[in-house]
Amino acid sequence: MTAGLKTNLPVFIVVIPMFVAFMLPTFARRIKWIEGTVAAVKLLGLAAAAWLAHMVLYEKDFPVKYIMGGWPAPWGIELVIGNLAALFILTIAIVSLPVALFARDNLEKEVGPKQRIARFYVLYLLLIGALAGMAITNDLFNVFVLVEVVTLSCCGLVSSRKGHGAAKAAFNYLILATLGSALVLGGIGFIYILTGHLNMEFASAELGRVWQSSPHTVWMALSFLFVGFGVKAALFPLHVWLPDAHSMAPSPASALLSGLAIKGYIISFMKILYVIFGHTLMQEYGIYRILILIGMVAIIIGSLSALLQKRLKRRLAFSTVAQVGYLFLGLGLANKEGLMGTLLYLVSHAVIKSLLFLAAGAVISATGKENIRDLAGVGRKMPIAMGTFTIASLSLIGLPLLSGFIGKWHLVLGSLGAGDILSVTVIIIGSILCAAYLLPIIRIAYFEPAPEADWQDPGLPQKAALILLAAGVVLLGVLPGPFIELAGRAAAELLLIQ
């Protein structure tokens, strides 16, 4: 039994949240049961993810290939459970449990009656399952289908908020994201036409042989995939949907979207770039330089536009645009340190940004104020919400001993290794700008006189969620051992270093 559980663990991680999601609308009559079930599923998921990570770290025979339905690689769908997948699944589990806890009291205000809350949880579980699936799949078309599940559930989560702004944001998001997925499918089509394979490794081997006879088609496939995933991951000139969607969504949904959904696309893009195209082709086409350049522009422009925002959640949303720049910058460095930096920054940003959004959501739902100027004195009235917000901000800026530092440190090391002084400068400037747009919030919250209003810290589950995430931020900074190990091995795997 245990052996069966162990071999099929990757399938269960993807499928169990979805099964529970199918049953929620029919079985669950009371909102308490739904919340309990979701929390239980997430706890189970955390345990499973930890087990998976432990197996990947300490057992010899990983990465392991799971052959779906018994059809081997080029004919059927193949899942690969390696370091990258274990790292991302662990991140999903760490972030999604506190979000589920936080959602308990929050949703009634932002989403509405209990039937809608039940549907919200359904979309939440589908999103989690599909993200886990994206991390482990090794099949191009399967990536597309999972991308669609993620896109639709994200748009559903955004549109579940009451009020007219949410529908508009969700519509813009849906249109642009579908444009992105059509581009992704087009890119997959070009690769399929050239190689005749959908499995990533077979396609890669075939592409290495045929690319010289049709270089422009390969270039077209690459640019289709780049723009498609760029739209979905909110890469700088294509980020127009993000600020509205992330600031209009209910707070738990914003945390998921900013923390996890974007990361899922980046993981997929990373796999497609490094596994299918590979080092030689990317160097031949100069993708590395484009990635670094766009990453740097995204960092600067995203941070500057965040500086200009007056509303709290919009500022955090623009901050996400800047952080996506770091991730793409690391992808373009093309050495082990840079890729490790991307992966570690991805993990730490997932935790930090979801904590920031949840704390902001707690503050906004307690005070009813969205502008940063009106938050004077929140720090003293809501110590836990604002305290965790402070920890997360300091970590995002990149102070040592907090999680954001490790990712940035590896990114800097990677840029030095690539001999790219400009990107080191940009990373440091980005940190300074990050301090410039986050620290004023903390200053206003703590050092300005509080008005005579009765603002309370949120309820116990929400406090627990915030503290859990804050503990995660600190722990990732102090004891990053397993994460660094996983990220290092994943980076070496992607770059084919033995």
Add this chain to the structure above:
Amino acid sequence: MKDYILKRIVAVILPFMCMYGFYVILHGASSPGGSFAGGIIVALSFIVFSTIYGLDEGRRILPESVLVWTESFGTLWYGLLGLIGIFKGVPFLANLLAGFKPGTPGSLFSGGLIPLLTLGVGIRVASTMVTLFFTIKEE
């Protein structure tokens, strides 16, 4: 709608339409079509019915609870059939590997798991389409 002729014609045609939909679903293994196309035809029969006879009548024939159940369990059915493979010790969604009989080619129940999967997906597609239509029409 008050149109008497339309109602009579629809009353005659509809059962055949629905049956044709199930025919397409079940014969997906040996002829063009299959779960999705057949499911759409089944859904269309209900959609035509509730367009001609009114939404309330449609709701009476297919209550919301039935729709929610078929919608959820059509998808769950697929997953549960996939789990059979795991219980037999072979991968998820295995078909003949999991010990199903291939049957005579071209007959109704050929291909082991496939007719069961088709039926689940077809019913599920039909109920989703009807749900989408009802929800959008109600607005």
Add this chain to the structure above:
Amino acid sequence: MKELLEKVVINYPYLAAGILFAIGVLTVLTRSNVFKKLIGINIMESCVFLLFVSAGNIKGGNVPILDTANPKPVYVNPLPSALMLTGIVVSVSVTAFALALIIRLYNSYGTTDLRRIGEMDYEVKKK
């Protein structure tokens, strides 16, 4: 040049897919009416389906349904058709969801023009 044109003419389904795809992208990006945007999205997705399905074709090939009585010599590639079945379902779901959002937008703004909606939002913000 002539060589290029000849090759392009041989690959006319791909070219049609590409041109229609560009038209779809233009429709999505330049029109402010929500329905036109949705139609643009549908055009784009159909083009990708065209690209895939024409990739699987063989001239003189048969429908990929086995005929046990008299087997055909050449069958077209069934894989792209199977993939596009999934793609069509995805496209249908996106369209349904977008229509629901359009209804919601129309209920709260009274218009289906995104530019007008933006102006209304701006006015509300100013107040």
Add this chain to the structure above:
Amino acid sequence: MKIRNVLIVILALIALYGIIISVAEMPPYGSPDNPVHNQVSERYIHKALEETGVLNMVTAIVLDYRAYDTMFETIVLFTAAIAVVINLKKYHDKSSSADKEDSLIK
């Protein structure tokens, strides 16, 4: 607004140029020697009956060789249904429909 449209048209023209160039390089349409017709489709065509027991190869692929994709396809449909319901469904109290509260048209 005008400048933006002109920019978009220029971008589209560049993309079109790229498409034409890459179409010219693609394997010729309809030829049986294309890379698409490799051992993958060979097995689907010749072994589908033996390995799955159905005559329709497309069904064999959709529901057996790549059944995992089809599961996600149904999940996409399910997601869309849930998202539509979350947006449009009215529950018993009138005020609870998504945005009756702050509609901009009265």
